[in-house]
Amino acid sequence: MHQLLQQIFSGLAAGAVYASLALALVMIYRATDLVNFAQGDMAMFSTYIAWTLVNAGLPFWAAFVITLAVSFVGGMLIERIVIRPVENAPILTAVVVTIGLLLIFNATAGWIYSYTLQEFPSPFPDRPLFGALMTTRDVGVIAVTLVMLVALFCFFRFTATGLAMRAAAQNPESARLCGVRVGRMLALGWGFAAAIGAVAGIMVAPVLFLDPNMMAGVLLYAFTAALLGGITSPVGAVVGGLIVGVTENLVGTYLIASQLKLTVALILIILVLVLKPNGLFGTAVVRRV
Amino acid sequence: MAATLRADATAKLGMETRSVTSVGVWRWLGSAVLIAVAIVLPFTLSKYHVFQLTQVMIYAIAVLGLNILTGYNGQISLGHGGFFAAGAYTAAILMHRYGVPYWATLVPAALVCFVLGVLFGLPALRFEGPYLALVTLAMAVAMPQLLKYFDTWTGGQQGITLVKPTPPPELGLDRDRWLYFFVLVVLLVAMRLAANLLNGRTGRAFVAIRDHPIAAAAMGINTARYKTLAFGTSTLFTGVAGALAAIVIGFVAPESFTLFLSLSFLIGSAVGGLATIGGAIIGGFFIEFVPNFANDISDAAPWAIYGLTMLLFMYVMPRGVIGTIGPWLAHTMQRFGSARRAAK
Amino acid sequence: MAAILDLRMVKAFYGQSEVLHGIDLVVEEAGMTVLLGANGAGKTTTLRAICGMVRSEGEILFGEHRLERCTTEQIAGFGVAHVPEGRGTFIGLTVEENLRIGGYTAGRPDEKMQLMYGYFPILAQRRRQQAGALSGGEQQMLAIARALMMSPRLLVLDEPSFGLAPRVVEAIFGIVERIKREQRVSVLLVEQNASLALEMADRAYLLETGYVVTSGSAKALADDPQIRRSYLGY
Numbered sequence: 112m113h114q115l116l117q118q119i120f121s122g123l124a125a126g127a128v129y130a131s132l133a134l135a136l137v138m139i140y141r142a143t144d145l146v147n148f149a150q151g152d153m154a155m156f157s158t159y160i161a162w163t164l165v166n167a168g169l170p171f172w173a174a175f176v177i178t179l180a181v182s183f184v185g186g187m188l189i190e191r192i193v194i195r196p197v198e199n200a201p202i203l204t205a206v207v208v209t210i211g212l213l214l215i216f217n218a219t220a221g222w223i224y225s226y227t228l229q230e231f232p233s234p235f236p237d238r239p240l241f242g243a244l245m246t247t248r249d250v251g252v253i254a255v256t257l258v259m260l261v262a263l264f265c266f267f268r269f270t271a272t273g274l275a276m277r278a279a280a281q282n283p284e285s286a287r288l289c290g291v292r293v294g295r296m297l298a299l300g301w302g303f304a305a306a307i308g309a310v311a312g313i314m315v316a317p318v319l320f321l322d323p324n325m326m327a328g329v330l331l332y333a334f335t336a337a338l339l340g341g342i343t344s345p346v347g348a349v350v351g352g353l354i355v356g357v358t359e360n361l362v363g364t365y366l367i368a369s370q371l372k373l374t375v376a377l378i379l380i381i382l383v384l385v386l387k388p389n390g391l392f393g394t395a396v397v398r399r400v
Numbered sequence: 401m402a403a404t405l406r407a408d409a410t411a412k413l414g415m416e417t418r419s420v421t422s423v424g425v426w427r428w429l430g431s432a433v434l435i436a437v438a439i440v441l442p443f444t445l446s447k448y449h450v451f452q453l454t455q456v457m458i459y460a461i462a463v464l465g466l467n468i469l470t471g472y473n474g475q476i477s478l479g480h481g482g483f484f485a486a487g488a489y490t491a492a493i494l495m496h497r498y499g500v501p502y503w504a505t506l507v508p509a510a511l512v513c514f515v516l517g518v519l520f521g522l523p524a525l526r527f528e529g530p531y532l533a534l535v536t537l538a539m540a541v542a543m544p545q546l547l548k549y550f551d552t553w554t555g556g557q558q559g560i561t562l563v564k565p566t567p568p569p570e571l572g573l574d575r576d577r578w579l580y581f582f583v584l585v586v587l588l589v590a591m592r593l594a595a596n597l598l599n600g601r602t603g604r605a606f607v608a609i610r611d612h613p614i615a616a617a618a619m620g621i622n623t624a625r626y627k628t629l630a631f632g633t634s635t636l637f638t639g640v641a642g643a644l645a646a647i648v649i650g651f652v653a654p655e656s657f658t659l660f661l662s663l664s665f666l667i668g669s670a671v672g673g674l675a676t677i678g679g680a681i682i683g684g685f686f687i688e689f690v691p692n693f694a695n696d697i698s699d700a701a702p703w704a705i706y707g708l709t710m711l712l713f714m715y716v717m718p719r720g721v722i723g724t725i726g727p728w729l730a731h732t733m734q735r736f737g738s739a740r741r742a743a744k
Numbered sequence: 745m746a747a748i749l750d751l752r753m754v755k756a757f758y759g760q761s762e763v764l765h766g767i768d769l770v771v772e773e774a775g776m777t778v779l780l781g782a783n784g785a786g787k788t789t790t791l792r793a794i795c796g797m798v799r800s801e802g803e804i805l806f807g808e809h810r811l812e813r814c815t816t817e818q819i820a821g822f823g824v825a826h827v828p829e830g831r832g833t834f835i836g837l838t839v840e841e842n843l844r845i846g847g848y849t850a851g852r853p854d855e856k857m858q859l860m861y862g863y864f865p866i867l868a869q870r871r872r873q874q875a876g877a878l879s880g881g882e883q884q885m886l887a888i889a890r891a892l893m894m895s896p897r898l899l900v901l902d903e904p905s906f907g908l909a910p911r912v913v914e915a916i917f918g919i920v921e922r923i924k925r926e927q928r929v930s931v932l933l934v935e936q937n938a939s940l941a942l943e944m945a946d947r948a949y950l951l952e953t954g955y956v957v958t959s960g961s962a963k964a965l966a967d968d969p970q971i972r973r974s975y976l977g978y
Binding site: 271274275277278281282284285286287288289290291292293 | 795797815816817820821825826828832833834835836837841844845846848849890894
């Protein structure tokens, strides 16, 4: 029983990371109808930036904040420069653009920082809590994610810009008629997504060790989580992330060794999707004929 | 007034049929030239280049499979690398364990992959868009792991090494060139079959389902059947390509069939032109040569160059090479045809 | 009377096809102009051309602004509030949020929301409900209120009576007229319900396949029996 709870808790911590990246994916999907395959590697690159700042002597949280700001701006620029040219092109064209972006970030990181694994500092000491039920690090990761989610919720619920972003994502034409600069809202969406991804990367790097391919598995789980929750639902992304995290951990501990863990987890989730093809919280697209 | 209108219309129709025929003539001529070049080329190039071109054709068949499913039928697949692997391993196991001659493995590989595709396509009916992408992605991710797991059949991590085929002595060709022609024949057959399928009733049903599934169903098209058929046909093509790869390379291992292969097919498809047949060949060229070209340009970060090249192609030709050039060419030829007639 | 909106030789294109062939149209300051015509005549296209939603040529003058090269958002910022065909409600947002987004560019949202609740009391009752749950008539009122939150100088309405029961239509038109008087907003109206529209309007234009076939004072069009019978069906 004790082990089960332990695994559930560490699964929740991993799940918090998946939830964050899943939220970034959902945010971009809602705004631009596009799955951003580069989200993981953008987050990885942001984590390298944080690593560079920390190595230069900055205190952790200062590096954290600066990295978030830089990632935000970077995300906006990417939307403007890389994605805007294909916003009216067929979806697969835009998908290929994000794949290209993925390769560029991955290769550039490898070129600047090499492919050796690096240690990444965690602001939370790794001490057991509550009789080894969980660690302070896990609690820290969950806490940071929670704070971020609450901040995002307040932003989107209570500010004018948040409302404008939601409106622009839902109905861009009507939003334009109300004077909302939809293009700018899209860029902001990408900025937020990039910053959220950076948080995910920084939280997971102490565990996975930093290297250019660090986020590949995380992206896969985050993609799964986003779809499990419903690709259009932010709440779904968070819930999905937690479920995926716990499932992955439990499957790995009780069912099967690490090689097939990913396959089994994926299959389980797909079975859920067979029952609910639009995800747990997703809404079916109502098409008028 | 009605009489002159009718005469006008008939005249216009007459002109149009004639200009369509002239486009047809150009197209026939173009294909003949390309085939002639393809036949002569291997005798002018080194063995390594011939091998590369053979790879291009194998990728082209695989991408053609993906075009059928994603381009013409609108079902996205991130998992075609897995079906490629299935075809490759089917051929490899038949040759290695049962001594089946290489040319006889193509049909079984095709059948196995067709069945696999249909089995996949049935549950895939429930999914659309990103959800379907995930389900197919699972296939791509699972395949290498399953291949390593069932190692008694697949040789596990080490894979299977095969004896490369010997060319028939009467033709006096060396192995690389013989395999080139072998694959070329399969490619031409594949393209003909695809053209027949896609230009006929089935193809029209595919496209109708892609563009407006509800209207298609309302017109009496059995969308479930056609979508499943599209899946099976698509994986059949890609599976045959996989079998050819096993034959030509002489080696199969799980590492050759990663998610990146599936993504490469998608990239080739988009670059060549999703709902085209000729685009598959352009896609094959892209997948085979651009990574090498990127390596020549930048030793340090070749994949970054590959990514940049992809972006460039997508910005300049968002519908792919054939998708962009094709309509432009047809339009220009029609205008050329009617301008000539007007000058007379 | 000064014109607040003046279209001169406006052509509009969907892709390569020209669908409006040189429209001239005027909306007077604090007046109401109605655009009539059968389906496919180009009425909605004209409105979309004004708001930069479709490729166009010609001159579109709005007060001191030239609208031809402006984006939809800029035009909204100048004070043109367009209630599109189908209302364009943000069905995923609440009634109150719909109003707020209407007031995104102009200021003083809370004050203006109170004003809107005054004109449309039913919206006050449903302020926290999802806009998608409202009835057709309520959504139309919400759409008009949302447009008015912009404190516009010109209100552009595309078939506000569409799909609504006659009593609801009368109520809505009554409110529109009241608003026009009290807020001194000019109105450009596209309507299928010709008789009601002609009663309220000052000027009328009749469109047919992209051309203006008749124009004049609304009263003149309403009184002309030939026009009424051939084009307006009554």
